[in-house]
Amino acid sequence: MLTNDRIVLKILKNNKRRPLSAYDILDKFLRIKRIQPATVYRSLKNLLEQNLVHRINQSNKYIVSSENSHENDVTTIVVCEKCNDYEEINVNKFKMSLAYNILDLKNFDLNDFSVEISSQCKNCKT
Ligand SMILES: [Zn+2]
Known part of the structure; x- marks a missing residue:
């Protein structure tokens, strides 16, 4: 069961x-x-x-979750504001930390974080 x-x-x-x-x-x-x-x-x-x-x-x-994410990946979810369609991007946590300057944060220590991007999908844009 x-x-x-x-x-x-x-x-x-x-x-x-x-x-x-x-x-x-x-x-x-x-x-x-x-x-x-x-x-x-x-x-x-x-x-x-x-x-x-x-x-x-x-x-x-x-x-x-998508099946191709790894343990050290940070997930970014891109969501269409209009139709709620979404796509998932998985990027290595270390690369992501560099991209966002996370090491420069003063009040946060991000061991775990997620990113969400609002946008419009190709279908809704046309
Ligand atoms: Zn859409």
């Missing part, structure tokens, strides 16, 4: 090009199994910790 975490991950995988809110996930989950909303949040928290899922902060939605 699939664990709740696996079911949440599967729901996100089945909706690959579309970020889902926790409520969207709950809605789909309830078609499979009766659960409390807190179950979805708990699973999302586990999956985020395992880096299997990313949260898009500007829309508070979730996407499945």
